[in-house]
Amino acid sequence: MHTAIRNDWSLDEVHKIYQTPLLELILRAANVHKQYNDTAEVQVCTLLSIKTGGCTEDCAYCPQAARYNTGVQVHALMQKDEVLSYAQKAKQAGSTRFCMGAAWREVRDNKDFDRVLDMVKGVNELGMEVCCTLGMLSEQQAEKLADAGLYAYNHNLDTSAEYYGEIITTRTYDDRLETLEHVRKAGVTVCCGGIIGLGETHDDRIKMLHTLSTMPEHPESVPINALVAIAGTPLADNPRVDIWDMVRMIATARILMPASMVRLSAGRNSMNIAEQALCFLAGANSIFAGDKLLTTPNPSFEEDDAMFQLLGLKPRESFKEEKKLVEALGDAGAPAANA
């Protein structure tokens, strides 16, 4: 039976899916994954921190918040050429998406933003999907990024609307949703997911997945992060996220949003290959590569390469959806050979 893409999930339905016995859940998710995606393919993305630390926000998990003493080295916005050389290296190592992260509360219309726009143009010219995560955006700023060639914008919901205030007090859930609307309106694809291990309940996780999967359009990319507890942050002593919780989140996200890229994100560094394989089986089809994830450790390109070979995975090409569309239009527009 083919699974339809739905945006009208009820909270009760999401509950039921999330609470399915684990092996049954994985089987169901794997089946949906096979209907919509090439299960041998994993998108390889590289994330670079282009402006590090000194952030005015108070996200309880984040080592880059200025108010926590985490030892993160503050770094002003990088130069364009330096960023482009990182992007070039990431491309050579097999990454097809390059994401640039700046520890800002919001984007300001100043020279730094102009420099980011130049970086976006430069990475786009390398033939990579270019993504940014820069904090809150106005509609006009989203349009400027789109004009520069931005492919995706990352802005995570982190957790449920109900639990959000326990984690961040310097902005609201509605602020998040507003930025996401601006991104959509500008025609940029949306990368939006969350973090588990913040002290939230299963109900909070279910509510977050419900919010994501009932958006008018599903985010094209849904990162599922496991908290990397950093000394100096308020969540430093939170217990490590159980792998089964991660698998359950990924499988539920895959069933709810069949065609989205579900990204196994932060926390991968502490997973062995068997654990990561379970996540791929449950429907994860995107990872971050490179030995750093903004400021926290991540498996190296070489380790991932070995894992891909072992599991028979291959990196997904860039702009795959667009290429499929162009091919389909080409076929539809071409005169039939025997006409």
Ligand code: SF4
């Ligand atoms: S806004 Fe981003 S950089 Fe700033 S504290 Fe929150 S997560 Fe960290």
